Amino acid sequence: MFSEKALKIELSPIERIMERVTSETINLAGGSPDPEVIPVQEIKHAFEEVVAEWGASAFFYPGAGGLEELRKQIRSYASYLGVAGGDVAVTSGAQHALTLLCASLLSGEAFAHENPTFVEGMNPFLFYGGLSLPIRVDQNGLVVEELEARVKSNKPKLVYTVPLCHNPTGVNMSEQRRKKLVELAEKFDFFVVEDDPYRPISEKQPTPLYNFSQERVIYVGSLSKALAPGLRIGFIITKNQELLQRVKALEQMDFSTSTSNQLLASRLLKKGVVTQRLQALREHYKQKMRILVESLKRHQIPLVFEPQGGFFALIDAKKHAEQVAHEALKKGVAVVPAKPFYFDGTGQTHLRISVGPVPKQKIDEGVWILSKVLKC
Amino acid sequence: MFSEKALKIELSPIERIMERVTSETINLAGGSPDPEVIPVQEIKHAFEEVVAEWGASAFFYPGAGGLEELRKQIRSYASYLGVAGGDVAVTSGAQHALTLLCASLLSGEAFAHENPTFVEGMNPFLFYGGLSLPIRVDQNGLVVEELEARVKSNKPKLVYTVPLCHNPTGVNMSEQRRKKLVELAEKFDFFVVEDDPYRPISEKQPTPLYNFSQERVIYVGSLSKALAPGLRIGFIITKNQELLQRVKALEQMDFSTSTSNQLLASRLLKKGVVTQRLQALREHYKQKMRILVESLKRHQIPLVFEPQGGFFALIDAKKHAEQVAHEALKKGVAVVPAKPFYFDGTGQTHLRISVGPVPKQKIDEGVWILSKVLKC
Numbered sequence: 001m002f003s004e005k006a007l008k009i010e011l012s013p014i015e016r017i018m019e020r021v022t023s024e025t026i027n028l029a030g031g032s033p034d035p036e037v038i039p040v041q042e043i044k045h046a047f048e049e050v051v052a053e054w055g056a057s058a059f060f061y062p063g064a065g066g067l068e069e070l071r072k073q074i075r076s077y078a079s080y081l082g083v084a085g086g087d088v089a090v091t092s093g094a095q096h097a098l099t100l101l102c103a104s105l106l107s108g109e110a111f112a113h114e115n116p117t118f119v120e121g122m123n124p125f126l127f128y129g130g131l132s133l134p135i136r137v138d139q140n141g142l143v144v145e146e147l148e149a150r151v152k153s154n155k156p157k158l159v160y161t162v163p164l165c166h167n168p169t170g171v172n173m174s175e176q177r178r179k180k181l182v183e184l185a186e187k188f189d190f191f192v193v194e195d196d197p198y199r200p201i202s203e204k205q206p207t208p209l210y211n212f213s214q215e216r217v218i219y220v221g222s223l224s225k226a227l228a229p230g231l232r233i234g235f236i237i238t239k240n241q242e243l244l245q246r247v248k249a250l251e252q253m254d255f256s257t258s259t260s261n262q263l264l265a266s267r268l269l270k271k272g273v274v275t276q277r278l279q280a281l282r283e284h285y286k287q288k289m290r291i292l293v294e295s296l297k298r299h300q301i302p303l304v305f306e307p308q309g310g311f312f313a314l315i316d317a318k319k320h321a322e323q324v325a326h327e328a329l330k331k332g333v334a335v336v337p338a339k340p341f342y343f344d345g346t347g348q349t350h351l352r353i354s355v356g357p358v359p360k361q362k363i364d365e366g367v368w369i370l371s372k373v374l375k376c
Numbered sequence: 377m378f379s380e381k382a383l384k385i386e387l388s389p390i391e392r393i394m395e396r397v398t399s400e401t402i403n404l405a406g407g408s409p410d411p412e413v414i415p416v417q418e419i420k421h422a423f424e425e426v427v428a429e430w431g432a433s434a435f436f437y438p439g440a441g442g443l444e445e446l447r448k449q450i451r452s453y454a455s456y457l458g459v460a461g462g463d464v465a466v467t468s469g470a471q472h473a474l475t476l477l478c479a480s481l482l483s484g485e486a487f488a489h490e491n492p493t494f495v496e497g498m499n500p501f502l503f504y505g506g507l508s509l510p511i512r513v514d515q516n517g518l519v520v521e522e523l524e525a526r527v528k529s530n531k532p533k534l535v536y537t538v539p540l541c542h543n544p545t546g547v548n549m550s551e552q553r554r555k556k557l558v559e560l561a562e563k564f565d566f567f568v569v570e571d572d573p574y575r576p577i578s579e580k581q582p583t584p585l586y587n588f589s590q591e592r593v594i595y596v597g598s599l600s601k602a603l604a605p606g607l608r609i610g611f612i613i614t615k616n617q618e619l620l621q622r623v624k625a626l627e628q629m630d631f632s633t634s635t636s637n638q639l640l641a642s643r644l645l646k647k648g649v650v651t652q653r654l655q656a657l658r659e660h661y662k663q664k665m666r667i668l669v670e671s672l673k674r675h676q677i678p679l680v681f682e683p684q685g686g687f688f689a690l691i692d693a694k695k696h697a698e699q700v701a702h703e704a705l706k707k708g709v710a711v712v713p714a715k716p717f718y719f720d721g722t723g724q725t726h727l728r729i730s731v732g733p734v735p736k737q738k739i740d741e742g743v744w745i746l747s748k749v750l751k752c
Contacts, residue, residue, distance in 0.1 A: 002622055003483035003504070009625045015440060035432035043435065044427045051420045056411035059419065059604030060733075064391060092468060096630035103503075107379035123629050127479075128379070228435030230635030246378055249385045253499050254472035258634045259606030357436075 008126045012119050013340045017325065021334045026366035029334035031167070031311060032357045033201075037284055038228045042273050043264065050263045062259040065248035066090020066235070070262045073269035074221075074235050080275055081199055083219055084211045086237040089247045092257035094197050094222035094234035095120060101193055101218060101236065102128040102158075104246045109157035112150060112190075114142050116314070116341035116350070117160065118167040121195055125160055134343040139305055141166060141173030144180045151188045158191050163209055165198035165310020168341050168352035170289075172202075172308040178209050185216035192217045198310040200226035200274075201281045214239040223265055226274050226281065231261045285311070288355035288363065295364045296353075299371035304350060311356040314338060317374055321351045327373045333366045384502045388495050389716045393701065397710050402742035405710035407543070407687060408733045409577075413660055414604045418649050419640065426639045438635040441624035442466020442611075446638045449645035450597075450611050456651055457575055459595055460587040462613040465623045468633035470573050470598035470610040475500040477569055477594060477612065478534075480622045482506075485533035488526060488566075490518050492690070492717035492726070493536065494543040497571055501536055510719040515681055517542060517549030520556045527564045534567050539585055541574035541686020544717050544728035546665075548578075548684040554585050561592035568593045574686040576602035576650075577657045590615040599641055602650050602657065607637045661687070664731040664739065671740045672729075675747035680726060687732040690714060693750055697727045703749045709742045 017029045050058050065071075071088040079085065091097040102124035111125050115134030126132065133150045136143045142161055150156075159181070163173035173181070185192050194209040194217050210219040219237040227233070238244055256262075268274055289307055296303060296315060304314040317324045321337040328335055338350035353370075355363060393405045426434050441447075447464040455461065467473040478500035487501050491510030502508065509526045512519045518537055526532075535557070539549035549557070561568050570585040570593050586595040595613040603609070614620055632638075644650055665683055672679060672691060680690040693700045697713040704711055714726035729746075731739060 001618070002480055005483060006480045006622055006626060009628065011440070011621075011625050012628060015628065018439065030437075032436050035436070038432040038435050040427060040432050040435070044424070047423050048420070051416060056414040056416050056604075059414050059416070059606035060408050060411070061406075061600075061605045062608070063394065064387070092630050092633070095628075099629040104378055104382045107381060120628055127626075127629065224437075228432075229437045229631075230435035232438070232631065232634045242377070245387075246382055249387050250382060250503075252385065252388060252391065252471075252496055253475040253503065254468050254630065255605075255608065257468070258608045258637050261634050261637070 005127050009123050013336050014120065017334050017336055020329060024332060026333045026362050026369070027357050028353045028366050029336045030354060030357045032229055033225050034284065034357055036359065037281055039273065039277065042268060043228065046264045046267045049267055050260060054263060058260045058263050060259055062256045062262060064251035064256055066256055067259065067262045067266070070266040073266045077269050077274065078221065078237055082205060083208050083237060084214060086214055086219065086239045087241065087244050089236045089244055089251070090256060090262060091234040091236060092232040092254070093224060093229065094195060094220050097220045097234045097236045098193065098195065099124040100247045100250050103250050104243065105158060105191065110154045111158045111160060112147055112156045113160040114162065114166065115343055116168055116338060116347055117343070118162055118195070119340045121160065121162070132343050137166065137169055137171065139171055141171050141177055142181065144177045144184065148184055151184060151190065155188065156190050158193055159185070160193045160195065162195045164196055164206060165202050165308065168312045168338055169305045169314045170307025170310055170312045171305050172204055172206055175206055178207065179212055182209060182212040182216055186213065193220060194218065195220045197222040197225055200278055201285050202309040203282045203286045204309055210237065218243070223274070226278060227265065227268060231265060232257045233261060233265045285309070285355065288360055291360060291363045292353065292355050292367065295367040299367050301367065301371055301374060311354045313353045315351050315353055317349050317351050319349060321349050324351060324373055327376065328370050331369050331373060333369045335370060381503050385499050389712050390496065393710050393712055396705060400708060402709045402738050402745070403733050404729045404742050405712045406730060406733045408605055409601050410660065410733055412735065413657055415649065415653065418644060419604065422640045422643045423636070425643055426636060430639055434636045434639050436635055438632045438638060440627035440632055442632055443635065443638045443642070446642040449642045453645050453650065454597065454613055458581060459584050459613060460590060462590055462595065462615045463617065463620050465612045465620055465627070466632060466638060467610040467612060468608040468630070469600060469605065470571060470596050471496060473596045473610045473612045474569065474571065476623045476626050478504040479626050480619065481534060481567065486530045487534045487536060488523055488532045489536040490538065490542065491719055492544055492714060492723055493719070494538055494571070495716045497536065497538070508719055513542065513545055513547065515547055517547050517553055518557065520553045520560065523557070524560055527560060527566065531564065532566050534569055535561070536569045536571065538571045540572055540582060541578050541684065544688045544714055545681045545690045546683025546686055546688045547681050548580055548582055551582055554583065555588060558585060558588040558592055562589060569596060570594065571596045573598040573601055576654055577661050578685040579658045579662045580685055586613065594619070599650070602654060603641065603644060607641060608633045609637060609641045661685070661731065664736055667736060667739045668729065668731050668743065671743040675743050677743065677747055677750060687730045689729045691727050691729055693725050693727050695725060697725050700727060700749055703752065704746050707745050707749060709745045711746060
């Protein structure tokens with residue numbers, strides 16, 4: 001009954017775990033931001049202002065490509081984040097941006113990516129692409145030297161990377177590797193899709209890949225971490241007008257994202273509500289990550305990498321991670337088995353731990369419970 | 377650079393015209409509902425209630441498949457509309473529903489559809505499907521007898537239809553044809569995608585195709601006409617749990633639609649705000665359509681079909697429609713050349729006229745200006 005491609009996409013381990021999370025669970029699984037720092041009152045106020053200013057037209061069809069109102073604000077926000085100029089398409093979150101890019105560019109061609117990598121981000125690559133080339137990650141991000149060898153023989157059309165606060169390892173790609181990756185893209189004629197959702201909340205601010213080559217790198221950003229994921233506002237930045245027009249045409253297949261949310265986000269950006277929060281957000285998540293790392297060390301749970309920021313750390317349970325996650329959930333702690341983040345069959349004993357949604361004061365308790373499960 | 381499939385999708389004539397519509401234009405082009413009947417204050421109030429009840433969690437990731445909160449309300453709303461039971465997936469408007477269904481079910485297979493048909497609805501069929509089988513429309517909708525002949529030789533996997541207030545002709549499929557279509561689906565093993573966005577605002581309420589066979593028909597609905605398109609709330613109804621799970625998995629590629637809008641729509645449905653408006657909406661659009669039809673007759677502009685409800689009527693300009701639309705826009709009236717709605721190369725002289733967004737008292741003026749352009 002179903003298309004072969006559709007059968008490639010499985011319900012992700014994150015979705016499956018999150019379905020079983022209750023308000024009692026210590027949620028070390030989700031990739032959502034901390035509810036404590038979602039600016040609910042500012043959003044509410046902005047919604048009132050949008051309705052007062054736009055009336056019924058705040059609820060018209062959004063049109064493909066996004067409202068100019070918001071595109072303009074995103075251009076200026078991105079420059080604040082240090083992302084070099086380019087034009088903007090608004091998408092329904094960064095995930096939708098990845099899907100539009102893959103639908104535009106891939107039709108069975110090979111693509112490369114970090115291994116492990118963000119399992120849900122991979123879905124459109126698996127759906128539209130052909131051969132997947134998983135490339136090792138170390139403490140400095142994607143091992144670009146290994147990519148080079150694979151590129152020569154397999155000629156990927158796209159390389160998918162989360163070079164900052166990598167999901168699920170928490171590492172950052174080094175400056176040297178960033179330069180090298182873009183050189184490879186130029187030499188071997190591939191595009192880099194830079195998925196950069198954590199930049200707004202990352203203490204460290206390495207140069208975006210995009211800045212090294214606006215021809216070869218397509219930048220994907222999001223307001224999900226700095227504002228709220230439920231608004232579904234993401235964006236693509238590119239200098240390539242042809243690509244932008246293609247994305248816009250394909251966006252007719254779902255008409256982009258809510259008009260009122262676009263106007264609301266535009267307003268919050270314009271008022272400076274988003275940029276004014278970034279310093280505090282960076283401090284907030286840095287503290288949470290420090291608490292997590294200290295707690296993991298105290299409870300002798302080994303990290304696979306030293307996380308550099310963002311929401312995620314990868315640990316080695318030294319036993320079957322699926323079972324550990326199952327047992328932990330029974331004891332009230334949600335974590336994500338990381339095997340589905342690996343595309344070479346490894347990672348069976350790894351778990352992804354998130355400091356996103358969990359209250360700061362619950363992190364240590366969650367890790368303590370997890371450590372007991374690991375000792376069983 | 378681009379995938380072959382991506383190049384199949386052109387920016388639609390509606391998008392292109394709408395980009396040139398200003399607040400001064402008499403808009404007989406757009407498929408938006410009338411701003412006058414978008415319940416702005418009720419939406420604003422519901423948003424406040426959602427924030428008060430849900431706090432930050434109103435802005436979490438929505439998760440694939442839609443919030444149970446809203447799915448439950450849609451099940452009951454659909455039964456109010458006379459759509460027989462089934463389960464619900466929430467989508468980002470009906471357009472997104474069509475895309476998810478095509479991505480799930482089509483991979484180069486043939487598909488059939490009305491000719492003319494809704495040009496934007498066709499995009500996912502063109503993208504994912506193979507051979508397109510355009511089937512003639514008459515005053516009673518899709519000419520099912522002609523479909524039968526094509527089905528025998530070309531074995532489509534899906535038949536796409538807008539059987540009520542058809543876009544762009546305004547006709548309804550007769551009860552007899554509805555039955556016959558579903559019989560053919562059973563006999564020749566195809567699925568029918570019933571795109572039914574106008575049911576909430578249609579005076580006439582023929583039995584949904586879905587009710588004739590919940591196995592063979594997949595129902596697609598929307599809150600865009602009864603509430604507001606800018607909220608991006610559509611839905612799929614099916615009895616097929618396997619299909620629903622497949623749609624949910626694919627919805628991970630864009631994470632469905634805004635969480636706060638889902639909660640807002642759920643609240644408006646629960647409070648009865650949507651259902652209480654339907655009678656007035658039906659009367660409103662019926663009046664607008666009557667004004668349009670009378671005005672067209674008075675100004676001797678020939679209708680291709682007698683519209684039965686909804687937003688659209690198809691006229692025959694008896695000259696090159698693209699030029700007429702261009703001239704009309706210069707004189708302040710937007711209409712859509714209908715050739716792109718035809719998939720057999722015909723329709724060069726046809727124009728789609730909409731009574732959706734235009735103020736009631738502007739319809740006759742718009743038609744009068746159009747008639748002058750036609751006489752040039």
